[in-house]
Amino acid sequence: MTTAAVYFLLPEILVIATAVTIYVAGAFFHTQWGWGWLALLGTAAAAAVLALQSGRSPAPVGLLYSDGLVAFTRWLALNLAGLLVLLNFRPSADGGAPETLGSLLLTVAGTMLVASSQDLVMMFVSLELISIPTYVLLYLGRRDALNQEAAAKYFYLSVLASAIFLYGLSFLYGVGRSTNLEAIAAALSALEQTSPAFVSFAKLALVLIVAGLAFRLAAVPFHFYAPDVYQGTTHANAALLSVIPKAAALVALLRLGWWAMPGMENFAWKLVLILSLLTMTLGNVTALWQDHLRRLMAYSSIAHAGYLLIGVAVALAGRNASPAVFDGWTAVFFYLCVYALATIGTFAVWHYLGGTRSVEGLDELAGLGKIRPTAAALLALFLFSLTGIPPLAGFWGKLQIFAAAMNAGGGPGGGETGLWFTVLAVIGVLNAAIAAAYYLRIVGVMYFRIPLGAPRTEGDRGALLAAVACAALLVAFSVLPGPLVRASSQAQPHVGQVANLSHDADAP
Amino acid sequence: MTDPALSDAVPIFLFVACAIALAVVLLVIAQLFNPARPGRVKRMPYESGMDPFHDARRRFDVRFYLLAIAFLVFDVELLFLYPWAVASHPAAVPRAATVAPTDITPPQTAPAVGIDAAVASGLVENRTLVFAGAMLFILLLVLGFVYDWRKGVFQWR
Numbered sequence: 001m002t003t004a005a006v007y008f009l010l011p012e013i014l015v016i017a018t019a020v021t022i023y024v025a026g027a028f029f030h031t032q033w034g035w036g037w038l039a040l041l042g043t044a045a046a047a048a049v050l051a052l053q054s055g056r057s058p059a060p061v062g063l064l065y066s067d068g069l070v071a072f073t074r075w076l077a078l079n080l081a082g083l084l085v086l087l088n089f090r091p092s093a094d095g096g097a098p099e100t101l102g103s104l105l106l107t108v109a110g111t112m113l114v115a116s117s118q119d120l121v122m123m124f125v126s127l128e129l130i131s132i133p134t135y136v137l138l139y140l141g142r143r144d145a146l147n148q149e150a151a152a153k154y155f156y157l158s159v160l161a162s163a164i165f166l167y168g169l170s171f172l173y174g175v176g177r178s179t180n181l182e183a184i185a186a187a188l189s190a191l192e193q194t195s196p197a198f199v200s201f202a203k204l205a206l207v208l209i210v211a212g213l214a215f216r217l218a219a220v221p222f223h224f225y226a227p228d229v230y231q232g233t234t235h236a237n238a239a240l241l242s243v244i245p246k247a248a249a250l251v252a253l254l255r256l257g258w259w260a261m262p263g264m265e266n267f268a269w270k271l272v273l274i275l276s277l278l279t280m281t282l283g284n285v286t287a288l289w290q291d292h293l294r295r296l297m298a299y300s301s302i303a304h305a306g307y308l309l310i311g312v313a314v315a316l317a318g319r320n321a322s323p324a325v326f327d328g329w330t331a332v333f334f335y336l337c338v339y340a341l342a343t344i345g346t347f348a349v350w351h352y353l354g355g356t357r358s359v360e361g362l363d364e365l366a367g368l369g370k371i372r373p374t375a376a377a378l379l380a381l382f383l384f385s386l387t388g389i390p391p392l393a394g395f396w397g398k399l400q401i402f403a404a405a406m407n408a409g410g411g412p413g414g415g416e417t418g419l420w421f422t423v424l425a426v427i428g429v430l431n432a433a434i435a436a437a438y439y440l441r442i443v444g445v446m447y448f449r450i451p452l453g454a455p456r457t458e459g460d461r462g463a464l465l466a467a468v469a470c471a472a473l474l475v476a477f478s479v480l481p482g483p484l485v486r487a488s489s490q491a492q493p494h495v496g497q498v499a500n501l502s503h504d505a506d507a508p
Numbered sequence: 509m510t511d512p513a514l515s516d517a518v519p520i521f522l523f524v525a526c527a528i529a530l531a532v533v534l535l536v537i538a539q540l541f542n543p544a545r546p547g548r549v550k551r552m553p554y555e556s557g558m559d560p561f562h563d564a565r566r567r568f569d570v571r572f573y574l575l576a577i578a579f580l581v582f583d584v585e586l587l588f589l590y591p592w593a594v595a596s597h598p599a600a601v602p603r604a605a606t607v608a609p610t611d612i613t614p615p616q617t618a619p620a621v622g623i624d625a626a627v628a629s630g631l632v633e634n635r636t637l638v639f640a641g642a643m644l645f646i647l648l649l650v651l652g653f654v655y656d657w658r659k660g661v662f663q664w665r
Contacts, residue, residue, distance in 0.1 A: 002632065002633040002637070003633055003637065006637075020648065020651055023651075023655055024651050024654060024655055027654070027655045027658035027659055028658060197518070197519050198519065200517055200518075200519050200520055201519060201520065201523075204520055
């Protein structure tokens with residue numbers, strides 16, 4: 001622990017300090033209003049410090065990384081924090097506004113810390129900093145039986161997933177004989193030569209780690225909690241659940257599987273590839289039957305976890321190849337940003353539409369195009385982007401993911417690996433076509449059906465602002481995807497890494 | 509064992525087999541060789557040395573739950589503060605005191621231990637930072653305590 005490390009962690013410290021202030025002040029002042037301003041202020045302060053730090057980023061010692069992946073994740077988390085705070089700006093009728101915003105900021109701080117963790121213990125604690133406030137959020141959301149079920153289900157399964165993840169970390173510690181990721185990577189590289197039989201324990205560790213993180217990603221076979229939990233909670237919580245844990249799990253998966261476990265990639269990409277195939281197919285096919293909006297979006301978020309895993313598989317398979325051919329990294333993080341914008345936007349529009357009671361069923365959106373043309377247009381934009389219709393940003397994201405998989409396929413002469421990735425890309429494209437059916441069904445209900453009732457009560461302006469911000473960013477990235485592609489291509493551990501590249505000298 | 513994927517997995521199967529075998533063997537040995545002399549005291553459920561005064565399968569007041577959580581936080585606090593207190597103790601002090609004033613041998617520099625060793629090895633910058641970290645930890649717990657108090661956790665309603 002040095003003053004340099006404290007300075008480096010200042011954005012996270014500011015976010016956590018804001019969260020603590022909101023919690024404690026919320027216990028003294030019995031108002032439900034105004035906490036959103038405080039949360040926005042803290043997020044903005046953290047962003048300002050982060051902007052000041054960039055360019056002359058310090059090289060902290062011990063427990064922290066300060067590479068491109070860290071910088072990208074921190075910016076992504078802070079931007080998501082802004083959108084999610086806007087979404088939670090208006091306190092719910094049940095109260096608990098300070099606790100909601102404080103917990104939200106803590107999950108954001110956890111996401112930021114996952115990327116810079118250079119130690120297994122710190123990574124686990126950072127992931128728990130996301131999980132534990134999420135339990136509180138799920139409990140605070142609503143007060144009915146469905147919500148109780150959602151909170152309990154998420155709590156028990158999340159604890160189980162954490163236990164599985166921790167069990168994997170214990171095997172990794174056993175093989176690497178250290179909790180430091182750099183030391184583990186060095187030990188694994190050496191182990192390849194000295195005792196290859198021992199490496200199988202590293203594979204076991206990898207399977208358990210992938211299983212633990214697959215819960216947070218909502219990837220098959222750890223997806224089954226998602227529909228019930230999303231259905232039972234609020235639109236705002238569902239938006240958080242479908243973005244924050246996914247981003248953190250992706251970063252942790254790439255950091256552990258790609259960076260800290262050299263020599264495992266040939267096993268890892270197969271595992272991730274099969275999970276990806278199952279996840280996107282199951283998510284998309286099951287979503288076709290859903291009539292409940294959040295349940296539908298839960299299956300949609302499962303399907304998108306599958307697409308993201310395609311990029312992870314490509315990145316893993318490309319670990320020892322030239323970066324020009326296999327660019328899974330850029331595709332993953334570009335897709336993650338675009339998916340996050342469209343998903344938060346969708347939930348924000350529904351949150352806005354709901355007044356005293358929230359919009360739940362697909363039928364409630366009937367004729368929305370006539371009643372509320374602006375909201376309907378925004379929602380249609382987000383759904384088209386999730387479908388991947390050109391020229392929206394969702395299309396660029398899918399294009400990059402599938403192009404990366406096709407590149408990894410390597411055409412006719414790709415061999416067995418190439419065949420796998422070609423099959424993956426083809427099934428991915430087929431899945432995108434299936435997904436169009438249920439996204440466009442919502443659009444059809446909005447524009448081609450007669451309104452069932454009177455216009456709903458006006459929702460809150462925070463949610464509308466969040467939706468408009470998502471739409472503006474989405475349109476900007478559709479017209480000019482270049483800046484986001486460049487930013488995503490910087491989100492790699494070997495960009496801006498100051499020291500200790502010894503174990504990775506041959507990789508890109 | 510010609511399949512490389514299979515031979516890779518042999519250590520894992522060995523590990524699982526050993527884990528199961530150890531559990532079974534220990535139970536069987538205990539069953540075979542233990543002297544079976546049950547008594548009233550031995551059949552008593554173990555409650556950390558306290559005599560149980562009623563059946564454990566009984567309903568508890570849910571209000572105990574909040575108190576238990578609050579207690580747990582401060583229980584864990586001690587777990588962190590004891591090692592910190594021991595590590596921050598400069599071990600050179602008692603040794604220097606034992607040196608008689610007439611002793612002509614130069615006072616040996618004691619090897620740094622605890623936080624001093626961490627500072628010497630460059631793991632932490634200085635002692636002040638460690639102290640600040642511990643104080644911050646306590647401050648966070650106090651803030652949690654204040655939150656509990658304001659929310660009425662300590663009122664038996």
